[in-house]
Amino acid sequence: MARRNTSFFNLLTEAPWWTSVVVAAITYVGLTHILPNVETGNPIVDMIFKSFPYAGPLFAITFLLAAPFAFFNGRRKRKLLDEQQDIDSIKALSWKEFEELVAEAYRRKGFRVIENGFGPDGGVDVKLIKDNQTTLVQCKQWRSKNVGVSVIREMFGVLTAESASKVVIICCGGFTRDATSFAENKPIELIGGTELLSIVKEIQNNSTPNKETPKSSLKPLPQAQPQSSANSLDTICPKCGNHLVERQAKRGANVGNSFLGCSSFPKCRFTQDTATSQLIQGKI
Numbered sequence: 001m002a003r004r005n006t007s008f009f010n011l012l013t014e015a016p017w018w019t020s021v022v023v024a025a026i027t028y029v030g031l032t033h034i035l036p037n038v039e040t041g042n043p044i045v046d047m048i049f050k051s052f053p054y055a056g057p058l059f060a061i062t063f064l065l066a067a068p069f070a071f072f073n074g075r076r077k078r079k080l081l082d083e084q085q086d087i088d089s090i091k092a093l094s095w096k097e098f099e100e101l102v103a104e105a106y107r108r109k110g111f112r113v114i115e116n117g118f119g120p121d122g123g124v125d126v127k128l129i130k131d132n133q134t135t136l137v138q139c140k141q142w143r144s145k146n147v148g149v150s151v152i153r154e155m156f157g158v159l160t161a162e163s164a165s166k167v168v169i170i171c172c173g174g175f176t177r178d179a180t181s182f183a184e185n186k187p188i189e190l191i192g193g194t195e196l197l198s199i200v201k202e203i204q205n206n207s208t209p210n211k212e213t214p215k216s217s218l219k220p221l222p223q224a225q226p227q228s229s230a231n232s233l234d235t236i237c238p239k240c241g242n243h244l245v246e247r248q249a250k251r252g253a254n255v256g257n258s259f260l261g262c263s264s265f266p267k268c269r270f271t272q273d274t275a276t277s278q279l280i281q282g283k284i
Contacts (some may be wrong), residue, residue, distance in 0.1 A: 009063070014070070019070065020064060024064040024067075024262065025060070026283065028057065028059075036053055087194065090200075099141075101200070103115050112128070113128045114129070124158060128168075135163045135168055136162060138151070138156060139170050140173075143173065148178065152182050169189070172196065195207075243263045
């Protein structure tokens with residue numbers, strides 16, 4: 001499968017967006033503040049170092065421009081996985097999209113993913129790192145052909161050469177009987193199209209956000225209303241806005257008589273005569 005060469009800028013677009021920000025910051029500091037102050041004793045080298053402050057901002061801005069590309073590239077890969085519906089949609093992917101789908105699936109499963117989508121890969125399309133264990137992944141986007149034993153033998157040799165812990169070979173179809181037999185009792189995992197679809201569906205279900213309960217369905221608990229007098233002209237305290245409740249005087253000239261008092265007493269001491277509806281200024 002043909003591979004295209006890449007530049008450092010393209011590598012940054014494939015990495016997480018914050019990688020570009022870190023690289024840009026390191027480049028700027030190194031070229032404008034560190035290297036110009038280095039004295040090597042060689043006039044030519046020192047002169048080159050002295051000129052770096054002029055190039056530092058240019059390189060930093062160039063690397064920083066990769067950040068938005070990386071951000072949207074990451075969103076595109078997440079969308080690529082989320083949109084897969086069946087095995088036919090997976091088979092319709094290009095070889096590059098198929099590799100990105102596999103990489104995104106393992107990324108969401110908690111692996112550190114290194115994509116070898118550019119340049120010669122030696123048979124390894126994706127490297128997975130988790131718990132200090134390295135897993136090599138080869139993707140075969142063969143729509144109508146089963147993966148044979150020769151591919152499995154090749155990857156078993158790569159496993160030994162790379163001193164990896166495991167090899168995973170993923171295809172959108174199936175594997176021959178010889179390939180399955182060769183992989184038995186070896187650190188080789190074979191994932192066909194049906195199993196890959198199951199992995200994708202599981203990730204889609206786990207990443208579906210829980211629907212929030214609509215605010216309209218959250219009915220407030222009924223609040224106990226202060227008891228008010230049936231004879232009151234207004235049950236709202238005109239002084240503080242709280243409810244008026246019926247009370248009975250326990251002392252003074254009006255002892256035994258009913259009146260309306262503010263429910264926030266003693267904070268508010270407003271009272272109203274229930275018989276005459278005249279305001280009374282006094283203590284309860």
